[in-house]
Amino acid sequence: MRRALLQPRVLWFSLLGVVLIVFPYAHGWPLFDGSINNLGFFTVEITEFRTFNLTMFGVWFLVVMSMNLLTGSSGQISLGHAAVVLVGAYTTGILFVEFGVPLALAVIVAGVFTGVVGGVLIGLPGARLAGPYLAIATFSLIITMPQILKLNGIDSLTNGALGIGIRPVEAPDFVNDVLGAVTGGAVAVDGRQWIYYMTIGTAVLMAVLLWNLTRSRIGRAFVALRDSEIGAEQMGVNVPFYKALAFGISSFYAGIGGGLFFVVQTFVAPESLRFNDSILFLLAVVIGGLGSILGSVFGALFLAFQAELISNLPDWIPGLSRVRDFERLSPVIYGSLLIVTILTFPRGLAGIVQSVRSLGRGGRNGALDLPLLSPIRGALRNLSAGLLGNSDSDGRGKKE
Amino acid sequence: MSLLEVDSLSIQFGGLVALDGVSFEVEAGAIMGLIGPNGAGKTTVFNCMTGVYVPTAGSITFEEHDLLQMQPHQIIGTGVARTFQNLELFGSMSVLENLLVGQHSSMRANLLDCLLRLPRAVNEQRQARDRAGEVLEFLNLSEHRDVPVAGLPFGLKKRVELARALVSSPRLILLDEPANGLSHEEVNDLIELIRSLRDEFLVTVLLVEHHMGLVMAVSDKVSVLDFGRKIAEGTPNEVQQNPAVIEAYLGAPRAQPE
Numbered sequence: 001m002r003r004a005l006l007q008p009r010v011l012w013f014s015l016l017g018v019v020l021i022v023f024p025y026a027h028g029w030p031l032f033d034g035s036i037n038n039l040g041f042f043t044v045e046i047t048e049f050r051t052f053n054l055t056m057f058g059v060w061f062l063v064v065m066s067m068n069l070l071t072g073s074s075g076q077i078s079l080g081h082a083a084v085v086l087v088g089a090y091t092t093g094i095l096f097v098e099f100g101v102p103l104a105l106a107v108i109v110a111g112v113f114t115g116v117v118g119g120v121l122i123g124l125p126g127a128r129l130a131g132p133y134l135a136i137a138t139f140s141l142i143i144t145m146p147q148i149l150k151l152n153g154i155d156s157l158t159n160g161a162l163g164i165g166i167r168p169v170e171a172p173d174f175v176n177d178v179l180g181a182v183t184g185g186a187v188a189v190d191g192r193q194w195i196y197y198m199t200i201g202t203a204v205l206m207a208v209l210l211w212n213l214t215r216s217r218i219g220r221a222f223v224a225l226r227d228s229e230i231g232a233e234q235m236g237v238n239v240p241f242y243k244a245l246a247f248g249i250s251s252f253y254a255g256i257g258g259g260l261f262f263v264v265q266t267f268v269a270p271e272s273l274r275f276n277d278s279i280l281f282l283l284a285v286v287i288g289g290l291g292s293i294l295g296s297v298f299g300a301l302f303l304a305f306q307a308e309l310i311s312n313l314p315d316w317i318p319g320l321s322r323v324r325d326f327e328r329l330s331p332v333i334y335g336s337l338l339i340v341t342i343l344t345f346p347r348g349l350a351g352i353v354q355s356v357r358s359l360g361r362g363g364r365n366g367a368l369d370l371p372l373l374s375p376i377r378g379a380l381r382n383l384s385a386g387l388l389g390n391s392d393s394d395g396r397g398k399k400e
Numbered sequence: 401m402s403l404l405e406v407d408s409l410s411i412q413f414g415g416l417v418a419l420d421g422v423s424f425e426v427e428a429g430a431i432m433g434l435i436g437p438n439g440a441g442k443t444t445v446f447n448c449m450t451g452v453y454v455p456t457a458g459s460i461t462f463e464e465h466d467l468l469q470m471q472p473h474q475i476i477g478t479g480v481a482r483t484f485q486n487l488e489l490f491g492s493m494s495v496l497e498n499l500l501v502g503q504h505s506s507m508r509a510n511l512l513d514c515l516l517r518l519p520r521a522v523n524e525q526r527q528a529r530d531r532a533g534e535v536l537e538f539l540n541l542s543e544h545r546d547v548p549v550a551g552l553p554f555g556l557k558k559r560v561e562l563a564r565a566l567v568s569s570p571r572l573i574l575l576d577e578p579a580n581g582l583s584h585e586e587v588n589d590l591i592e593l594i595r596s597l598r599d600e601f602l603v604t605v606l607l608v609e610h611h612m613g614l615v616m617a618v619s620d621k622v623s624v625l626d627f628g629r630k631i632a633e634g635t636p637n638e639v640q641q642n643p644a645v646i647e648a649y650l651g652a653p654r655a656q657p658e
Contacts, residue, residue, distance in 0.1 A: 231488030236505025
């Protein structure tokens with residue numbers, strides 16, 4: 001047991017935990033206020049805004065895990081996941097504003113509600129639809145969702161096009177009372193820090209649950225039906241049921257993520273999440289790494305920082321600042337990123353990390369093609385080969 | 401009563417009659433071969449037995465179970481496991497994980513057990529790993545335990561599929577062209593292996609195969625299909641002498657002029 005505590009993995013996780021815990025206070029520390037050049041060449045400056053940034057990372061982490069379970073593990077492509085997240089956000093808002101349910105409870109109930117709705121109303125019928133057809137069905141979901149939320153009959157609940165807003169969350173008094181008593185009044189938690197802890201705590205807890213699930217008979221059944229539907233069925237996996245179950249659990253995660261999205265943003269409207277966001281979620285999963293928790297971490301980092309990254313590009317790449325309305329080109333950048341990712345490292349950033357680690361151990365480089373991606377890769381290879389006039393256009397997308 | 405009874409099984413795909421009143425029985429503890437030229441309907445019999453296809457007529461009884469009344473995923477729970485002509489392995493998973501999926505139907509952990517790693521999930525997972533270890537040992541696959549299946553050579557993949565079927569402790573195993581793509585030595589090993597399936601694992605074997613050497617060496621009884629009909633049945637020797645079988649494989653001799 002004592003030796004287990006000294007494992008590098010345990011040390012790294014402990015270090016990460018400490019960083020996550022002290023982070024909301026770091027902006028006040030002299031080391032990080034931007035006054036000193038603490039890395040020699042690069043000034044690390046942590047502003048208060050970063051706490052909000054990382055809170056949104058927690059929200060996106062839940063959403064990307066949700067997407068990754070569905071698409072990465074069980075191989076079902078959803079283009080409408082933003083709609084599922086919206087359901088979670090609206091349910092939380094309605095429960096809190098209209099029915100006076102405490103926010104924390106509202107988020108949990110919203111998660112369960114979204115999970116049931118997603119599993120039964122989308123997952124069960126969706127289990128009959130193969131790949132692209134499910135994508136089209138879920139696509140229609142995100143297109144219609146804003147109109148559904150604006151329906152006249154339910155606008156007393158949803159507030160129509162105006163959406164639902166709340167005041168920012170404050171930390172409960174008892175938390176500050178206890179903290180004050182323990183530290184002699186030196187440490188207090190404000191609302192922004194409180195919601196940070198709640199979100200990151202929830203995300204970490206649910207990541208642990210998902211980690212457990214992927215290593216259980218249920219998680220293996222998801223991957224099995226993705227790799228070979230008939231093989232899974234003949235080994236005793238009830239394929240339609242497990243597809244719907246994957247959709248249900250995924251929707252539960254998306255619902256919790258949506259609820260926290262609402263609490264963090266203090267606002268949700270029918271257009272808060274749109275088709276674009278659905279595509280971004282899918283992009284995040286592919287870039288981060290399909291079917292792994294680490295991949296979800298990278299995907300969430302991408303979602304949390306992509307806007308900032310794009311707007312900073314002109315500072316790094318000379319000449320780009322002369323392009324007018326550069327930000328509007330972001331879809332082009334995302335598209336290119338997706339193509340490059342699929343062609344060069346199909347297992348995403350997480351795949352690169354795993355390859356580097358297995359090289360370090362002297363093990364084999366397990367650069368596996370995911371069956372899910374190989375048809376897409378084949379198609380893209382053919383396309384690029386055609387454009388470049390290259391004769392080497394065998395798709396190499398075959399499974400075996 | 402026989403372990404498996406297939407009675408007047410018929411199935412049509414559009415205008416094509418793939419099986420036309422096929423009947424046969426497999427005794428417990430037997431090794432039975434199912435042979436016939438390409439397109440005779442051998443794999444279709446397997447697919448009807450395991451619920452992939454729904455036959456238009458006939459019945460399939462395994463012990464007391466009416467297999468035609470069951471959902472495809474319920475078949476393995478009755479004790480019938482199969483391999484595939486074109487491999488249906490879970491390529492991204494390791495060999496061990498493939499064998500754990502093979503035991504899916506005998507594991508009971510529910511969603512809560514799995515999410516929270518409750519004792520039930522942990523215990524049965526440990527038992528499943530032990531069981532998988534035994535089968536891997538038996539099939540000389542232990543050294544490949546943690547390797548992703550997609551990267552294995554073809555012969556090993558076939559053996560992993562056999563292991564995956566065997567790990568569910570079936571009483572009847574359906575092998576669909578196990579010798580397909582194997583080298584001469586590998587076929588000799590396979591003959592020994594199939595015999596030991598019966599003798600050590602007490603599994604009844606139903607075998608679809610093109611490799612005549614293998615079928616004739618291991619089978620107690622051979623059934624011959626041609627164009628969806630059973631044309632002969634008997635011991636390997638009897639079947640080899642049967643004029644209908646020779647005709648099906650080699651064609652009829654030209655009619656002698658009177």
